Amino acid sequence: MLFKDKGLNDWNSTRVALLITQGLHISDLRIHFLNWFALYANTRLLWIPIPQNNDASWTTEDEQRFAKLKRRMRNLYWLDNLQKMISPQFIRFVKEQLFPDFQMGGEPIIVSLDQQGRIVHRNIMHMIHVWAYKYIEENTLGVQGIYNITALVKKELKKETSNINDVIPEINDMVSVLVGDIDSKIVAWAHNIEKRIQNLIEQSTPYNNEREKFLWQQEPNYSLDLVVGTWSRNVYLHYEIQKWFDTKNYIFLYGGNHITWIREFTSRVHQLGSKIQLKVELAYVGKNTMIRSVIEKEKMSHSALYDSYLVGWFWTRLQSMFLSRIYYLDSINRFDEECNDEILQGLKKLLAYEGKNTRIEGWALLSKGKKVVVCGHGVKILQVINEYEIWKENIATKGFDEVFKDHHEMLISASSLKSHSCCALEYSNTLNKISENEKCPECSYSMHKFVTFTCCHGHDIDLDEECYH
Template identity: 45%
Template sequence: MATFSAELGGIIQLENEISDAANNIRSGVGFPAVIWIPITQDDASWSTEYEQQCHKLSFFWLNDPQKMMRPQFTRFVKEELFQMGLGEEPIIVSLDSEKEKLLWQQQTAWTLHLLAPQSGYYYRIVKPINDWIREEKYIFLYGGNNIKWIREFLSKSREVASKTQMNFELAYFGKNKMIRGFIYKESLSYCPLYDSSAVWWFWARLRSMFLSRIQYLEMTNHLVKENNNDEILQGFKKLLSYESKNATTEGWVLLSKGSEVVVCRHGSKMLQAMNDYEIWKENIDATKSFGQALKDHHEMLSKDKHSCCTLEYLITLSKIPKNKRCPECSRCMQKFLTFTCCHGDD
C-alpha cells in the first residue's frame, strides 16, 4: 500500500502521469488503485475550487475531509507518516513500516536490483536490464545533459568492447527529454525511460527509496553512524545528485557486472578512464577483472579532483540535515537556498 503527498496542483499532475503510464501497461501487469485523502492546513483551506477540481479526478477521494477525519489521524499523518518531510512534490511512501524494515534487512548491498526490480510495474520498464543481469553482462547505465559527451562515451565504450571482445550493454536513464529524443532518433543506445511518465515513476521511486533507507537507519539507530558509510544510501545520493535540476555535470555512469555495482561516478572522469584503456589494459589478468581494472584507474584519476556535486532537498521538508557529506569526496557540503523554475518542462 502506498500514499502520495502533494498540493492539489501536484495531485492533478500526478493523475496525468499515472494516466499516461496506465495507457502503456501490458496485460498481466498489475497497477495500483489510488485513494486521495486530502489533508489541508486548516478548515478554510478546503474551498469550492478544491471540491470542483476533485470531481474531475479519476482517483477515489474522501469527500468533506474536515467532517470525515478525526484530528488524531491528521496529526498522525503530518507528524509521523510524513516525518521525513515530503514537501509539495508527489512521492510514494510505504505505509507498512515493519514490512519496509524487513525488506531493508534482506537488502544488505548496493546492487542493480535496487534500480531494476524483478516484479511490479517497474519490471516492465527495466525487463531488459534484468535479462542482462541474469546473463552476468557488463552493464553501463548512464545519464546527463550533454549530447557531445554522450556520443563520445558511447563511441569509446563500443571501441573498448571491440578490443576486449566483450559485449557491453548500454542504457540511458537520464531525465533530459531532448537527450532521449536524440538517442531514439539516432539509435545511440537502449533507453528504457521512453516517456515523461516512465521518467517520473523511475526517479520518484528512487527518491522514495532514498527516504525509506534514511528512515530505516533512523529506526534501527544506525543513522548517525551509517549515514556516511552505508553504501546503499551513498548509492542513492549519487544518482539523485547527478540528476538533480541544478546539477552541472555533463554526464554520469554506473557500471555493473551482473547485479554487482562496480563503480558509479561523474562522466568526465569515466570517459577519460575509457580513453586511457591502452594504459591500464595490462592490469587485467586472472586476479583482476576488466571492471576492477577500470575502477582502479578511475580512482587514480579522481583522487585529487572531483566534479561539483549537488544534492537537493525541498525547503518545505520538515527534516533538512544541518550537515551533509559529499557522496563523492566525503567533505562537508555547502548549503545554498536556490529558487528554480523549469517552465513546466521535465
C-alpha cells in the first residue's frame, strides 16, 4: 500500500497516526505488533523513517532495505518518494515539536492526529501497549446509570402514597402511568445523548491525551489484572494462567536467572501449599529462555510466557505502563521525587527485578486472586516460606495472605542491606520526567545514576537475555 503524495486531506473521516522511526531500524517484534494494530484498530499508520544523515539523504542500500521492509509492513502506509518527501524542514519540525518524545537513538513513536491533522497525542506507543484498541475505544464517555432512575422514582412515589391506598384504590395504577411516561422521556433523551456521543467518537480519534488520562483514572489500585492484563485489554499469558485470576487462589508469579534458587523456591512453594491446605499456583514470567526451558522440562510449574514473543510483549507492556503512568501523574501534578503512587512503585519493583543489569537470584509476587499481597526479592520471599513454623499460628486469626505479608515486612525491616543483590531501573532517554534521585525499590537507598548508550541492531535487547547460573 502506498501513500500518494496528495496530502492527508485525502483521508477525510479516517483516523491517522504517524509512525516515526530512526531510519529503518525497527524490530521484528514491533513490526508484528504494528501490523496487528493497523489492521484491527481502524487507524491508518503512515510510516515516516527519519534519515540519520544531517542532509536527509538516502543511500542505495537504504532504498533496498526500505523495499524489503515495506513487504513486511503490509498493513501500514508510507511515502512514495522518501528522498523528496522527508525534507530537512520536516526533520526540523520533528526535533522542535516532538522532542524529547522522538530522539535519534531512541525508540519509534506514534503521533496521533485529529481530523484536521492536528497533533492530539505526541506518542501513543505506550498507550496502545497498555490497553488493547477495543478497550480504549469502548471505555469512553457514555450515559451510565440513568436507566435506573425510574425504578427509584416509582419506589419513592409508592412509599409516599401508601397512606392513601384505601381512599384512592387506583393510586398504584396512576403511579405506574406517570413513571411510564417519565421512563419513555428519559430513554429518548438518553438515546439522543448516546447518538451525539457516538457521532463525536466517529469524528475523532480515541488516541489522545485526555483519553489516556481517563483510562488511568479507571485504574485506581495496583492489582494482578494491571500486571498481566485481562482479555479486554492487552494480555500475553496462557489461557490456563488467566483462569486463576478469576478465583481466590493464591498465585506466585516469579522470575530470576539462578536455577538453584528457582528449584528451591518452586519446591518450597509446593510444600507450603500442602501444609496450609490451600491451592497455591506458580507461574514463571521471567525473561531467561534457558530457565524457562528447564522449568518446562522438569515440570516445576507453569511457564506462563512460553515463547519469546509473549515474553517480549509482557515486559514491553510493563515498561510502557511505567512510562505512561509517569506522564499521567505529571499531568495531574503528582509526579515528583517523593511520589509514592502505589501503581508506579509496583511497576518500578518488577522492572528493577528483571532489568538488564540486575543481578538478583530471583523475585516473586504473591497475590490472592487479583489482589497483590507482596512482591519482593527472592531471598526474602524464600525465607518467609522457610520460616513457616514461626508464623503459622497466626493464620487462623489473620489469614494466610496477611500473615505472609507481615512476616515479609518484618524480615525487610530487620535485614542487612548487604544481603541484597544489585537492582537496576532503566528509563527511556525520551522521557523528560526522569528523577534526579531515584530510590531503590528494594532497600530505599539512593541508586547510582549511569548514562548508557545501547545499540541492539534492530532487535529487542531484552529478548537476548540468555544468562544462566
